[in-house]
Ligand code: ADP
């Protein structure tokens with residue numbers, strides 16, 4: 001059939017557009033090629049699991065998606081911004097506004113309370129202390145930690161630390177949530193609870209890209225992308241989700 005185009009309002013919007021992304025690390029004069037030409041589009045409100053063997057380049061790719069690192073070459077358009085051509089300052093601004101990043105090791109600030117950790121991104125956004133604390137408190141309540149707001153990371157369990165980190169990632173209401181092995185340090189029961197939170201984040205309209213090497217975790221996603229040795233080996237809809245939803 002020809003001549004049928006969707007009206008613009010129901011056309012899916014691309015949030016991540018990668019074209020021939022390459023990344024090499026330099027150790028002295030030696031280049032180690034890690035990403036060898038990644039091309040992918042991810043639409044707004046997709047839920048993607050990125051899988052692949054250890055060393056295949058998953059974290060390298062996530063760091064580029066999260067604007068924590070730059071590709072050696074290639075194009076990355078994030079929500080309409082060509083971030084591959086941006087200077088560091090502009091990149092930091094886009095990162096703070098558009099992206100929430102969740103790490104395997106939580107990456108919380110050890111001397112700050114849960115509430116203060118969650119509020120950190122709001123400092124960069126220039127928001128007053130009172131508003132920061134109110135917003136951080138309501139975000140902690142959303143992840144079920146309203147009664148732990150004054151605890152420091154070493155006074156919280158691993159699962160609670162990850163909830164704090166998720167609250168921090170959500171605090172600026174970013175469209176894109178990136179999570180690199182967010183359940184990698186957690187037991188099975190806690191992992192299930194954390195994955196329920198990611199499910200809610202997706203259901204509320206966020207785009208979620210999550211790295212995992214566990215099939216059970218990946219099964220929460222609608223689309224599964226597999227990396228091998230720096231290239232995309234496969235990219236398919238998760239059949240389990242097709243029948244469940
Ligand atoms: P994955 O997350 O899939 O396990 P990574 O992206 O962390 O893989 O690493 C891919 C490859 O890049 C590995 O061989 C790793 O040793 C190398 N690598 C990762 N980060 C660096 C770095 N900062 N400097 C040099 N080599 C690195």
Ligand code: MG
Nearest residue numbers: 058059060180
């Ligand atoms: Mg990794």
